[in-house]
Amino acid sequence: MPAPTAANPGIEQLYRRHAPVVFRRALRLLGTDADAHEVVQDVFLALFEKPNEFRGQSALTTYLYSVTTHACLNRIRQQKNRSRLLREHVDGGGGQGWQTDLSPDQRYHLHRLLERMPEQLARVVVYVSVDELEHEEVAQLLGCSRRQVGKLLARAAAWTRCEEERAC
C-alpha cells in the first residue's frame, strides 16, 4: 500500500476527517453515544476491510451518508435493539454533551416507523425528515432522479397512513 498523500489519504486521515460526520448522523438517528460509536466503528472497519466497495463511486461524504443510514436502519430493525431503545426512550436516555435535534419522543416514534418501513422508503424518510435534505440532494444520495424522490416520498406517506390505520 503506498504512503498516504493529499490525493490518497490513509484510513487514519479519512477517519479524522469523516468519522465525526458519521457519528453526528448516527447519534441523531439512534439517540445514544454507545450506538453511534459502534456505527462509526462498523462503518470504518468495513471501509478498511473492503475499500473497493467505495472506489469508483460518488464522493466519500455521500458514500458515508449512505452506509451510515444503512447501518443505523439495520440497528433500528434488529429485534434485540428494539426493547433497549424502548427502555431508553422511557428512561429519557440520550447523547451526552452533543447536540441532538430529535427529542426522545420524536426519535421513538421515528424508530417505530422505520423498523417496519421498506428500506428504500426508510432511507428517503431519513434524508428528508432527519437530515432535512433537499430533493436534489436525496436524489444524489440515492442515485436516482429528483422526480423519483418525489414519488418515493409519496409512497412513504401512503405507507405511513396505511400503517396508522392498521394500528387504530
Next chain:
Amino acid sequence: MLSKVPPRSSACVSDLTLDQLEAAELSSERARAVQAHLAGCRRCTTRRARMAADARAFLASSESAATAHRLHQLHRWRESSVPRPRRTYGWIAAAALAAATVLLMLSPEPSDATRTKGTGVVLTFFVKRGESVSRGADGMPVRAGDRLRFAVRTAHAGYLTVLSIDGAGVVSTYYPTSEPSVWIDATTSEHALDAAVELDDTPGEEKIAALVCDTPSDVARARREIQASRLLVDREGCRTAVVRVVKEPPHP
C-alpha cells in the same frame, strides 16, 4: 457557549452541503456560492461552528480514540512484511508439524458436534501434550498444561473471536489476544489461528466457541451477553460453532 440556531430560511444550506464543503468535495462554483451564503447567514454559520465543535469533541472521546487505534493497528499489520499467518504452527517442532499435517489430511471430517448446524462455521482444535500432537474431538479429555491450537472454517466472512467457558463458569477469550476480533474470509479449508492456549487446572467441562460475526459491535455484544448468561447460543449477527473438552483432575 454556542449560540442557539436561528430559524431556517429557504436559502439555508443542508448539513450534507456543509459536510461536502469541509471535505472539499463541492465544485469551485458551488463552494463559492455556499461561502457567500455563509457570510450572510447567522443560522448556517452557527450550525457550521456547532458541527466543528461536535467534531472536535468526538475526536477527543475515548471511544473514538479506541477506534482510531484499532484502524492504526490494522493499517500497520497490513503494511508489515510479515504475511498473514495461515497454517503456521509456531510452537510445533518440524517433526510434529509433519505429523499434524498428516493428521489433517487423513483425519475424518469433524463430527457434527464441532459445528453448529446451519451456521457454516466449523471449529477444530489440536492438542499438544509434551511433544505429542493430536487432533481434538468433541468431549475429549484434556489435562492442565495441555496446549490447544484452533482452526476455523467459515462459509461466510466476518469478525472472529474464540471464547471459552470453563468448569467454574469463567469466560475467557482465547483468540485473538490483542484485539477484540479479527477479520476472517470465507474459506473452504481450515484456517489455523496463530495463537496457542495452555489449559489451567480448573476441572470439568469447558466449552469453546468460535463466533464469526457480521460486525465488531456484534462481537462485543455477543461477548457481553455470554459473560452475563454463560450461554453459548446463536446470537443475531453471529454464527457460532462450539466444541467441548473435559478437564481431568490433576494426576498424582
